[in-house]
Amino acid sequence: MINLTNVTFKWHKNDKAPTLSISELIIKKGQHVFLHGPSGSGKSTLLALLGGINTATSGDVVILSQNLNTQSNTKRDAFRADHIGTIFQNFNLLPYLTPLENVVLGCQFSKIRQRQALKHSTTLTKEAKRLLNALGLSEQQYNKNVAELSTGQQQRVAAARAFIGSPELIIADEPTSALDTQNRESFIKLLFEQAKYSNSTLMFVSHDESLKPLFDRSVDLISLQEQL
Ligand SMILES: Nc1ncnc2c1ncn2[C@@H]1O[C@H](COP(=O)(O)OP(=O)(O)OP(=O)(O)O)[C@@H](O)[C@H]1O
DSSP, rough: EEEEEEEESSSSSSSOOOOOEEEEEEETTTEEEEEEEOOTSSSSHHHHHHTTSSOOEEEEEEEEEEEEEOOHHHHHHHHHHEEEEETTTOOOOOOOOOOOHHHHHHHTOHHHHHHHHHHHSHHHHHHHHHHHHHHHOOOGTSSSSSGSSSSHHHHHHHHHHHHTTTTTTEEEESSTTTSOOHHHHHHHHHHHHHHHHHHHHHHHHHHOOGGGGSSSSEEEEEHHHHHH
16 A cells, blocks of 8 residues: 655755655555654655655655656646545645535545545535534534634544545544544544545554554654664
């Protein structure tokens, strides 16, 4: 599913040392992976490589048998729309759309994701409702102004948007940092249920190591790079 080989990444050509240097990282399909490491260790940088937002300075970043490092920006954008759902730390919801519209938007740029969504429900709106319900947002909130939702409610909308159309990879960058421990755990369990339902691999980043036991596998970015 994910296969990184001899990957280095420098933000600037003249940087003395790379921000990331990973000899090998293999993630199997369907795994729920907890990626952790101290602040500044490169977690978000790695997620940006996996999502094809940035490309490695050297090495291969292969996702679903496609080497993102040899693809054009346009191809990587299309690949991301078709195969990757992202839950951002600050959620990145569009404030002028309702929660329901925000979720449908998650598959607007991909025919593949739309087709997948329509396998589960008869319309995209119905599928968005199914996901919002499964992720714990009550129906009264579906057509509200997004700006009027609490942090926890916005997080559920962001997760439903990532999952619509069952992308093979879900990338979640510190999505629970604003929640208390109990809400964090229950939200993560809902994420796992959806990941299972859509057979998605989950890459979840957090500082909070107490969450580690909930996951199938944990990757410590510092030790990963020491394996060089
Ligand atoms: N756009 C950028 N331009 C230049 N350097 C950057 C950029 N973004 C991040 N960096 C640097 O890359 C390094 C890794 O940053 P990154 O955000 O990936 O770490 P992180 O582990 O996700 O940190 P945190 O846990 O604080 O979010 C840091 O030294 C940071 O200063």
